[in-house]
Amino acid sequence: MNNGDYAKYLAYVLATAILLIANTANAACTNKEDTFDNARESEPVSDIISTFTANGCYGEDQDNNPHTKKILELLSYDKSEKTPEELEALFLAVESDIQSELRKYTQGKSTESKFQETKDAWAAYEKAFNTIAIRKSGESQYWLVQQPNLSAFAYPKFEGRAFLEQMCPTLDISSNCSNAIAETVQLIRAFNLLATITETSLLPNAITHLNDTKLRLQQWDDYFNKAEPLWFTELGLNSILEMKGTRFDDNGNLIGFRDVPDKQHLFLHPTTALQYFEEEDSDSNFKPAILLDLYGINFLDWNKTTRRLDGSMGASLTISYSNHEDSDDYGWGIRIFNNKNWSFGITKHSERVGIFLSIGVVEQISDWKKKVSEWETEQESWKEELGIK
Amino acid sequence: MSKHRIVLVHGMGSFDKDWSKEIQELIKSNYTKVKSEYATEFDKRFKFVEVNYNSFFEERREQWKNQNEELKAALTLGGISSSLLDKITSLSDKLTSDKFYATHALDVVLYRYIKQLSEQVRTYLAEEFIKAAKFRGPWSIIAHSLGTSVTHDTLHALFTHQIKHKTLDRHFRPTNVWMLANVSRVVSDDVDVYKSVVKPTFDPSNGVVSEYFNAQHPFDPFPNVKAFHSNNGEATHWRNQVGNRYQHILLPKSDVTELNVHGFSHYLKSPLVTRALILSIGGAAAIDDEKMKIYEKNYQNKTVTATTNKVKEKFEEISLGSPSTIEAFISTTSEFRKWIIG
Numbered sequence: 001m002n003n004g005d006y007a008k009y010l011a012y013v014l015a016t017a018i019l020l021i022a023n024t025a026n027a028a029c030t031n032k033e034d035t036f037d038n039a040r041e042s043e044p045v046s047d048i049i050s051t052f053t054a055n056g057c058y059g060e061d062q063d064n065n066p067h068t069k070k071i072l073e074l075l076s077y078d079k080s081e082k083t084p085e086e087l088e089a090l091f092l093a094v095e096s097d098i099q100s101e102l103r104k105y106t107q108g109k110s111t112e113s114k115f116q117e118t119k120d121a122w123a124a125y126e127k128a129f130n131t132i133a134i135r136k137s138g139e140s141q142y143w144l145v146q147q148p149n150l151s152a153f154a155y156p157k158f159e160g161r162a163f164l165e166q167m168c169p170t171l172d173i174s175s176n177c178s179n180a181i182a183e184t185v186q187l188i189r190a191f192n193l194l195a196t197i198t199e200t201s202l203l204p205n206a207i208t209h210l211n212d213t214k215l216r217l218q219q220w221d222d223y224f225n226k227a228e229p230l231w232f233t234e235l236g237l238n239s240i241l242e243m244k245g246t247r248f249d250d251n252g253n254l255i256g257f258r259d260v261p262d263k264q265h266l267f268l269h270p271t272t273a274l275q276y277f278e279e280e281d282s283d284s285n286f287k288p289a290i291l292l293d294l295y296g297i298n299f300l301d302w303n304k305t306t307r308r309l310d311g312s313m314g315a316s317l318t319i320s321y322s323n324h325e326d327s328d329d330y331g332w333g334i335r336i337f338n339n340k341n342w343s344f345g346i347t348k349h350s351e352r353v354g355i356f357l358s359i360g361v362v363e364q365i366s367d368w369k370k371k372v373s374e375w376e377t378e379q380e381s382w383k384e385e386l387g388i389k
Numbered sequence: 390m391s392k393h394r395i396v397l398v399h400g401m402g403s404f405d406k407d408w409s410k411e412i413q414e415l416i417k418s419n420y421t422k423v424k425s426e427y428a429t430e431f432d433k434r435f436k437f438v439e440v441n442y443n444s445f446f447e448e449r450r451e452q453w454k455n456q457n458e459e460l461k462a463a464l465t466l467g468g469i470s471s472s473l474l475d476k477i478t479s480l481s482d483k484l485t486s487d488k489f490y491a492t493h494a495l496d497v498v499l500y501r502y503i504k505q506l507s508e509q510v511r512t513y514l515a516e517e518f519i520k521a522a523k524f525r526g527p528w529s530i531i532a533h534s535l536g537t538s539v540t541h542d543t544l545h546a547l548f549t550h551q552i553k554h555k556t557l558d559r560h561f562r563p564t565n566v567w568m569l570a571n572v573s574r575v576v577s578d579d580v581d582v583y584k585s586v587v588k589p590t591f592d593p594s595n596g597v598v599s600e601y602f603n604a605q606h607p608f609d610p611f612p613n614v615k616a617f618h619s620n621n622g623e624a625t626h627w628r629n630q631v632g633n634r635y636q637h638i639l640l641p642k643s644d645v646t647e648l649n650v651h652g653f654s655h656y657l658k659s660p661l662v663t664r665a666l667i668l669s670i671g672g673a674a675a676i677d678d679e680k681m682k683i684y685e686k687n688y689q690n691k692t693v694t695a696t697t698n699k700v701k702e703k704f705e706e707i708s709l710g711s712p713s714t715i716e717a718f719i720s721t722t723s724e725f726r727k728w729i730i731g
Binding site: 202203205206208209210212213214216217220223224229231232235236238239243245249251252253254255256257258260261270272288289290 | 448449452453456459460463464502503504505506508509511512513515516519520522523545546547549550551552555557558560561579580581584585
């Protein structure tokens with residue numbers, strides 16, 4: 001077996017080991033959903049370790065190799081609750097120590113082995129390790145324990161140590177080679193453990209951002225469905241006036257998400273209302289009217305605690321169109337509106353002054369005559385019963 | 390380890406729930422056809438996540454449609470006529486129709502120019518991305534057309550957004566991002582797509598993607614407006630910086646199996662895309678070379694060029710010169726029918 005084939009087999013074994021370890025881990029370690037949703041804002045490191053131990057996330061205690069034990073020892077000593085910053089510092093320190101130690105160990109094995117194939121195996125692992133573990137260099141603040149992308153493999157004939165021995169060259173069976181492979185597996189287990197702990201420690205950060213995102217989505221729902229419904233052109237105008245963005249990076253790129261606006265500009269905003277003029281010879285003094293807000297402004301009241309929309313109030317300069325006797329069809333005036341569905345105002349049509357009240361959707365307007373008629377009929381009925389008529 | 394989440398992001402147009410079923414089946418089928426003996430079964434390893442941001446555009450169209458109906462009813466009921474209001478209702482009619490410009494082109498306009506809507510869409514997508522990222526294991530995004538711009542903008546916002554001075558840790562970044570028919574360079578305007586955090590990198594400090602794949606068909610007009618990978622674009626330098634972590638896949642002109650070369654599935658069927666996609670999500674030894682060759686051959690037989698050649702060959706075979714006799718004509722008809730219908 002030449003070095004190229006050996007390296008290839010080593011890669012297969014590493015991947016198999018990862019899969020095997022991952023797949024035999026307890027469901028509580030693999031199903032992160034419960035862990036994510038139930039994770040506390042800050043969790044003592046020792047609790048994280050205890051949880052992993054209880055769930056067998058890295059095997060039974062006697063299976064723990066020296067590397068895993070070292071990690072557990074370093075992380076388990078402190079039982080006090082830590083702030084997120086302290087947690088981060090602790091993990092950074094542990095990762096730094098462990099990675100440094102693992103790297104030295106790998107290098108040592110590579111140089112001390114007697115057989116060339118074994119040396120090559122360790123050298124290949126060291127190379128993979130350096131690719132796997134992110135470097136903390138320069139100003140980078142990130143330590144990231146990444147897993148190698150070898151987990152596509154699932155060698156069907158994995159059978160423990162016998163398999164490992166098959167992967168070794170015939171000269172080195174059941175000696176340094178298979179030991180090297182076995183230790184590699186242990187190193188990967190330690191690596192996986194570190195990755196898991198790192199991820200767990202970062203969960204509060206992800207939860208915070210997830211919750212913030214959910215709330216923002218609710219805010220946008222409030223904006224579109226509870227505030228004044230804007231037409232296409234108005235949305236465009238508001239996009240220019242209210243959505244400029246306030247945070248930019250050095251490249252001039254907007255960073256983060258834009259906040260929901262705290263006001264809306266209305267422009268050529270049509271709406272419907274019932275307008276009232278005192279008129280004679282009319283079956284009803286209320287008539288449907290179309291209002292066109294030339295310009296208006298609606299202030300949105302965002303609750304400082306819940307960040308949800310409590311309500312809104314605004315005013316606009318408006319033109320009304322309605323078909324009344326003894327009045328011009330067109331008038332101008334002011335509209336006051338509150339919480340989307342309720343508005344009132346006053347308009348002047350030539351010499352006459354009318355008031356209007358918005359009572360909602362077209363069904364309300366189209367049914368108003370019927371409702372008035374039903375009410376009048378009911379009134380007549382009451383009068384008859386009471387003998388007033 | 391949890392399953393590898395693959396988030397599917399659609400482009401412009403109308404999309405209902407389960408829009409991605411066809412895409413999911415296609416990816417799974419391609420994987421199964423070419424996978425090596427060392428690759429895990431698809432369903433054991435991967436899980437799809439479907440997103441649908443089109444619903445937000447539909448909500449607005451529905452709202453304008455309803456407002457329009459109310460207004461028209463009130464105009465009729467009140468016996469009111471106004472040319473200005475007619476113009477407003479007419480515009481709304483156009484925006485809420487089922488024509489292409491209203492269901493497809495309008496999506497792009499709404500996303501690009503109506504910032505309230507684009508923020509709502511990005512926020513929704515951000516939530517889906519974090520939910521996919523929270524599981525232990527890699528996660529990927531496959532975006533198409535308008536979805537490439539939406540994906541880019543969302544990732545940038547998500548990983549630069551600060552809450553009490555802390556951004557989302559880049560540990561949760563996607564392993565690979567696939568941009569099919571990438572229009573981000575022309576649609577995204579809040580962020581320079583070459584200078585954002587959405588780029589492949591070894592060091593998470595420099596970017597939020599481990600691998601970035603850009604696929605484009607030369608006959609696809611949409612990404613061609615302002616190609617993401619072009620001599621004028623900085624993406625060409627990414628290859629020098631990160632090697633194979635950035636790949637630009639320009640499909641051959643002959644990779645045409647249907648008129649809609651812009652289609653999501655059309656891209657996914659291409660052997661070049663199939664190969665690179667499965668290697669990126671499955672690993673270096675996920676593909677069996679022999680099976681891949683069979684896949685390529687089968688694909689080539691279905692291309693328009695291959696079909697044209699087949700038709701031409703068949704024509705030469707069954708053509709008996711000028712069918713100057715009625716017998717020759719009937720024979721030709723029979724041969725042709727047999728070939729077409731079987």
